[in-house]
Amino acid sequence: MLAVGVALIPLAYLATRAGEAGWDRMADELFTARTGELVVRSVALATVVTAACTALGVTLAFLVTRSDLPGRRLLGVLAALPLAVPSYVAAFAWVSTLQGDAGVGSFAGFWAAALVLTLVSYPYVYLPVAAALVGSDPAQEEVARSLGRGPWRTAVGVTLRQVRPAVAAGALLVALYVLSDFGAVSILRVDVFTRAIFTAISLGFDRTGALVLSTVLVALTALVLLAEQFSRRRAARYARLGGGAARPPGRVRLGRLRWPAVLGVAGVLGAALGVPAVSLLRWFGEGVSRPGSLGELADAAANSLGVALLGTGLTMMLALPVGLLSARAPGLLAMALDRLAYLSHALPGLVIGLSLVFFGINVAYPLYQSVWLLALAYAALFLPLAVAAVSAAVAQAPPGLEEVARSLGRRRAHVLRTVTVPLAAPGIGAGAALVFLTCMKELPATLLLRPTGMDTLATGLWTRTSVAAYAAAAPYAALLVLIAAVPTWWLSARTGVLTRTGG
Amino acid sequence: MAELRIADVHKAYGRVRALSGVHLTVRSGALVAVLGPSGSGKTTLLRCIAGFEPPDVGEIRLEGRRIAAPGASVPPERRRIAVVPQEGALFPHLSVLDNIAYGLDRAARRAGRATAVLELVGLAGLQDRMPHHLSGGQQQRVAVARALAPRPPVVLLDEPFNALDAALRAELRRDVWQALRADGATAVLVTHDQAEALSMAEEVAVMRDGRIVQSGPPELLYGSPADPWVAGFVGEAVWLPAVLDRDRADTPLGTIRLTALEGSAPTGTVRVLLRPEQITLVPPGAPNAVAATVVRRDFYGHDAMLALRLDDGTRVAARIFDPASAPPAVGDEVCLHVRGTARAFPPGERASGRRPRGRRPSGPA
Known part of the structure; x- marks a missing residue:
């Protein structure tokens, strides 16, 4: 319940403010051509990016885990790394790279944003799908083959259907992420909800306008969640049937497609990783040569790590019970908890930040201006990530094992510790790493809630880019990407791409 | 050693009535087989005894102590009733020895109880293997060893030999029977295989549509079935x-x-x-x-x-x-x-429920 409480703070704030503003004011703001335009553009962007991420993520996951793609171990790990690149860093890298050739402003707008967002958020689909593909039961595929289906038809008709829950969960995250992303769309000047809300607050101090727009954004998110819920109802909860002993699944032979496939994967990785890397390296040399910058950089890095760890710890603590509940007792309550946590995820970090400032001043003053409030913001923001990871992981640990353990005289808590958690540990660890990463990258809430004078890598980067000090910003960006790459690497390795697919 | 007494147990899942008034008494130290076709409620009965499901009506007593009644259930971990599930359900992250030692306290571990049970089921030397490196029969032996290790007064076996081939099955049946006897545990074996029930158990309870239609020694059941359905189910x-x-x-x-x-x-x-x-x-x-x-x-x-x-x-x-x-x-x-x-x-009743020939798939019964 505590977890839901945390997730509900921002919604409560929205409701309170909306109540203060009154319906007439709301209606005036709501029914305008501009709002309609924003809805269309936001939805279009979310749709395009989600579709692209699903296609890209599933294809990559399949190639890496289930085909004889040359160099698949390395490619498999590299493919997860774009997760370490914050969307604003990627957008900035693309803009600064392309500006040199084609002049200012050529790389902007809807399709540019769609490209950049796809390249940074496809790992949300890729990682869970790769994990599910490695863990799925090969017997069903073998049956399909024995019934006369070829390897490709089996892959499409059986294998991909088996991992549908993972695909759906990943696509949901992408859709929510795109709806709430702020960095890339503002750098690439696409007028969607988040950018409009930010403009309303930072330029016009128009809280009611921001509020109305946030409300519509929340409604959009609710629609996405509802749609996902319907698709989930038809899909079965998945678990390996039968004994716990796993056999590694078979691989599809690519034949003549081998090298084109490698080229394709390398092309995606080049766009997602190469462009930011080259651009950052170019600015990096200029950045670190300035005097005094190294100390600041080290401080910011330490702050980033500390705050992200704190946020991750708090988030995971809150997510474990919710995830367990939604996997073990899929009742109405668990579903509502699960959905509510998602709903708050789509609120822009900005709104979360503002609502927690409000909360800190009015309700929990001792927390105000402390890292704890920031950690709370992270928890409110990233609870769904963690809940999704925990419940998927726990769903992989069959309840029959817990029953056996209890019949051997072990208490629930002991069973949880010795059976459920070890079995779900890879998934839970992956969730924690994902939360940690996202905390490191989070920008708007950090900007609003950090204690005065404290700089993290993300805020340091932001402060410097906003005054166009690209050279000074680059070391922050580079370090941020490097530090974020560590959990990403581990995450990618834990899905089994590294360890279990060798051979 | 413990007597298990099941009185008027009912259990329904929504509209499906899995158990409708089960009475069964298992003498201390006896091996009773619950024999029934798929869907007769036998696995539900086992889950109620183990404490995984609470009965809707009725009560279950172990050595006179009430362990299950509506609204007052002893949790599974305090019943001292061990379970051998259908597919073994070994903990995939633990070695054979750790699987067996899972239910043991520190003193029993130190006393070498796990290795002793491993020997009892004929797997000496395999203690460091991981479950996925074992054959189906070996996995099932480990599951039996794991259940027997804490010396539970009652052991429940849920079609434990289902997935094994005939020769292995006969051998494992014999070994499990001996292991159960060596410990003097009261055992309930759930099965749809009449040969298994008749050969292993001292008493067989035939289940149909959530009720026990007849129980008694195997010879009595075979020679004097209570009705034509039982007659057809326990033999030709x-x-x-x-x-x-x-x-x-x-x-x-x-x-x-x-x-x-x-x-x-x-x-x-x-x-x-x-x-x-x-x-x-x-x-x-x-x-x-x-x-x-x-x-x-x-x-x-x-x-x-x-x-x-x-x-x-x-x-x-x-x-x-x-x-x-x-x-x-x-x-x-x-x-x-x-x-x-x-x-x-009497002439009217139809003799339905032919005995299954050989193995047949069994869903949750």
Whole structure:
């Protein structure tokens, strides 16, 4: 319940403010051509990016885990790394790279944003799908083959259907992420909800306008969640049937497609990783040569790590019970908890930040201006990530094992510790790493809630880019990407791409 | 050692009634088989005993102590009832030894209980293997060892030999039986395999539609089934129309003595039950012999089953032993003779529920 409480703070704030503003004011703001335009553009962007991420993520996951793609171990790990690149860093890298050739402003707008967002958020689909593909039961595929289906038809008709829950969960995250992303769309000047809300607050101090727009954004998110819920109802909860002993699944032979496939994967990785890397390296040399910058950089890095760890710890603590509940007792309550946590995820970090400032001043003053409030913001923001990871992981640990353990005289808590958690540990660890990463990258809430004078890598980067000090910003960006790459690497390795697919 | 007493247990899942009034008493140290077709509620009964499901109505007592009643259930971990699930369900992240030691306290671990049980199930030397490196039979042995290790007073086995091939199954049955006896545990074995139930258990409880329709020693169940359905489920049945004459029945196979019964026996026109092994081949011209034609012959090695047609069209089956010596062929004329007594049933009931031949898939029963 505590977890839901945390997730509900921002919604409560929205409701309170909306109540203060009154319906007439709301209606005036709501029914305008501009709002309609924003809805269309936001939805279009979310749709395009989600579709692209699903296609890209599933294809990559399949190639890496289930085909004889040359160099698949390395490619498999590299493919997860774009997760370490914050969307604003990627957008900035693309803009600064392309500006040199084609002049200012050529790389902007809807399709540019769609490209950049796809390249940074496809790992949300890729990682869970790769994990599910490695863990799925090969017997069903073998049956399909024995019934006369070829390897490709089996892959499409059986294998991909088996991992549908993972695909759906990943696509949901992408859709929510795109709806709430702020960095890339503002750098690439696409007028969607988040950018409009930010403009309303930072330029016009128009809280009611921001509020109305946030409300519509929340409604959009609710629609996405509802749609996902319907698709989930038809899909079965998945678990390996039968004994716990796993056999590694078979691989599809690519034949003549081998090298084109490698080229394709390398092309995606080049766009997602190469462009930011080259651009950052170019600015990096200029950045670190300035005097005094190294100390600041080290401080910011330490702050980033500390705050992200704190946020991750708090988030995971809150997510474990919710995830367990939604996997073990899929009742109405668990579903509502699960959905509510998602709903708050789509609120822009900005709104979360503002609502927690409000909360800190009015309700929990001792927390105000402390890292704890920031950690709370992270928890409110990233609870769904963690809940999704925990419940998927726990769903992989069959309840029959817990029953056996209890019949051997072990208490629930002991069973949880010795059976459920070890079995779900890879998934839970992956969730924690994902939360940690996202905390490191989070920008708007950090900007609003950090204690005065404290700089993290993300805020340091932001402060410097906003005054166009690209050279000074680059070391922050580079370090941020490097530090974020560590959990990403581990995450990618834990899905089994590294360890279990060798051979 | 503990006596298990199940009284009037009901359990429904939504509209599906899995158990509707189960009564069963398992004597201390006995091995009781709950035998029933898929969907008869036997696995639900086992889950109620283990404490994984609370009964809706009724109570379960272990050594006089009430462990399950609506609203007052002892949690599974405090019942001291171990379970061997269908597919073993070994903990995939633990080695064989750690799996077995899972339910042991520190003192028992130090005393080497885990290795002792491992030896008991015939897997000495495999303690460091991981479950996925074991064959199906070995996994099942580890599951049995894991259940026996803490010396539970009661062990529940849920179709534990289901997934194994016939030779392995017989061997494992024997070993498990010995291991259970060595510990003196009370055991409940749930199965749909009548051969398994009859051969392993001291008492068999036949379950159908959420009720126990008959329970007793295997010999009684086979020889004196309570109704035609049980008769057909626990073995091959030969049904003959008959007219009663006090303690004898006139049948197409001649006059047969009836099994002595307590209570009221049916009178007039009835059906009588014979087992195929009661019908033997005799040389032509023997007294009381009845002629028949061989319609089909199923050869099993140790015996063979003959499907026969009498001259009046009645179909019967005979099991012949030592079939290799003088095998009658299809179409041959043979002479039949009935040994032993027959059990009479009222004529109306249909003998449904044929015994399953060989293995058949079993869902949650």
